[in-house]
Amino acid sequence: MNYKIVLFIIAFFGIYALSNYYIGTRIYKGITVKIPVNSIIFWGIFWVVAVAYIVTMLLGNYVSGKIFDIFNLIGVYWIGIFFYLIIILPVVDIIAFVNRRYSFIPSMRGSNNLLFVTTLAIVLFIAFVMIYGTWNGSHSYVKKYELEINKTVEGIDKLNVVMVSDIHLGNLIDGKRASTMVEEINRLNPDIVLFAGDIVDTEVKPFINGNMAAEFNKINSKYGTYAALGNHDIMRGEEETITKELGKYGVQVLRDEAKEINNQFYVVGRDDVSINRTEKKRKSIDDILQNVDKTKPVLLIDHTPSALEEAEENNIDIQVSGHTHKGQFFPNNLITSRIFEVDYGYLKKKDLNVIVSSGYGTWGPPIRLGSRSEIVNITVKFNK
Numbered sequence: 001m002n003y004k005i006v007l008f009i010i011a012f013f014g015i016y017a018l019s020n021y022y023i024g025t026r027i028y029k030g031i032t033v034k035i036p037v038n039s040i041i042f043w044g045i046f047w048v049v050a051v052a053y054i055v056t057m058l059l060g061n062y063v064s065g066k067i068f069d070i071f072n073l074i075g076v077y078w079i080g081i082f083f084y085l086i087i088i089l090p091v092v093d094i095i096a097f098v099n100r101r102y103s104f105i106p107s108m109r110g111s112n113n114l115l116f117v118t119t120l121a122i123v124l125f126i127a128f129v130m131i132y133g134t135w136n137g138s139h140s141y142v143k144k145y146e147l148e149i150n151k152t153v154e155g156i157d158k159l160n161v162v163m164v165s166d167i168h169l170g171n172l173i174d175g176k177r178a179s180t181m182v183e184e185i186n187r188l189n190p191d192i193v194l195f196a197g198d199i200v201d202t203e204v205k206p207f208i209n210g211n212m213a214a215e216f217n218k219i220n221s222k223y224g225t226y227a228a229l230g231n232h233d234i235m236r237g238e239e240e241t242i243t244k245e246l247g248k249y250g251v252q253v254l255r256d257e258a259k260e261i262n263n264q265f266y267v268v269g270r271d272d273v274s275i276n277r278t279e280k281k282r283k284s285i286d287d288i289l290q291n292v293d294k295t296k297p298v299l300l301i302d303h304t305p306s307a308l309e310e311a312e313e314n315n316i317d318i319q320v321s322g323h324t325h326k327g328q329f330f331p332n333n334l335i336t337s338r339i340f341e342v343d344y345g346y347l348k349k350k351d352l353n354v355i356v357s358s359g360y361g362t363w364g365p366p367i368r369l370g371s372r373s374e375i376v377n378i379t380v381k382f383n384k
Contacts, residue, residue: 020050023085030119049078080365133367140373149317153264153382161378162190165322166359169212170201173361178215192223196322197230197303204238217249223261225251228269230303256283265297272303285314305356312352319354326358330370
């Protein structure tokens with residue numbers, strides 16, 4: 001293993017451990033001012049919770065069962081709680097430090113009372129975020145777009161496209177959620193359905209063992225269902241397994257290839273750019289389109305919205321992407337909006353129309369705050 005990777009792993013786990021120790025110390029101190037708690041029991045439970053997600057990530061393809069699922073759920077929720085506590089607690093400590101010098105916070109008959117009230121307020125806030133975020137992350141809506149393409153298509157004036165990205169089927173998002181998604185898709189009466197990557201979460205075993213791909217066979221569409229692979233579909237080297245499993249149930253995964261639909265338009269699917277970090281490399285759009293008649297509309301599925309110039313230069317009409325989750329929970333959206341030219345919504349670049357979805361599922365903590373679970377419905381009109 002490359003020594004830089006080893007150093008990164010050591011640094012990451014070192015920072016994570018120190019951050020958790022800082023949070024644990026603040027939690028313990030905040031509780032014990034009013035409620036006596038055995039320190040050994042507290043720290044034993046705390047560290048089990050803190051490492052739960054890492055353990056389940058490492059063992060996800062080898063261990064299964066109800067106990068494992070509960071352990072995994074505890075772990076992913078802790079990641080969400082950790083995320084907000086590592087933002088909130090330093091701010092509270094800074095305010096407390098300044099208050100000791102200037103005493104601008106009204107006295108509550110003892111610093112212990114103030115510490116306990118502050119701890120209680122933080123607990124209530126975190127509980128609200130987790131409860132509301134869970135509800136928001138599990139209830140989707142339909143995001144509609146209307147586009148006009150300056151191309152003529154013989155036999156049709158418009159195309160009803162349904163696009164879904166980032167389902168993350170696995171331990172947390174299971175076949176029941178996939179069944180609900182399929183029902184929502186079918187209610188839109190699509191002409192064609194596109195899946196823009198990350199259909200499967202990090203571990204493929206729950207997806208296969210749960211026969212989750214079978215739900216896709218219930219999708220009703222005029223021209224069929226097509227997909228491209230995302231980074232999570234690729235990262236464990238199981239992309240061939242996922243492609244084969246989806247293919248059994250009516251989803252054609254396009255891997256750096258173009259498919260002509262009914263001699264009227266094309267759908268192009270690209271492997272996610274993350275595959276370039278493996279021994280494989282994805283094709284350029286120019287190579288993929290060598291035998292494509294560009295006088296016909298071309299719809300591109302590319303999971304990560306990072307190669308927009310390449311799509312624009314190759315006269316792609318519509319690109320659909322996901323990946324960003326719109327940050328999934330605030331304030332991550334402030335970061336994704338700076339990383340990507342468009343991290344959510346619609347962007348027009350000359351003749352290229354780009355639509356980026358916030359995704360249907362979630363990765364890690366099953367919560368959304370500042371983003372919503374969505375299915376994208378695009379009405380594409382063609383000029384006569």
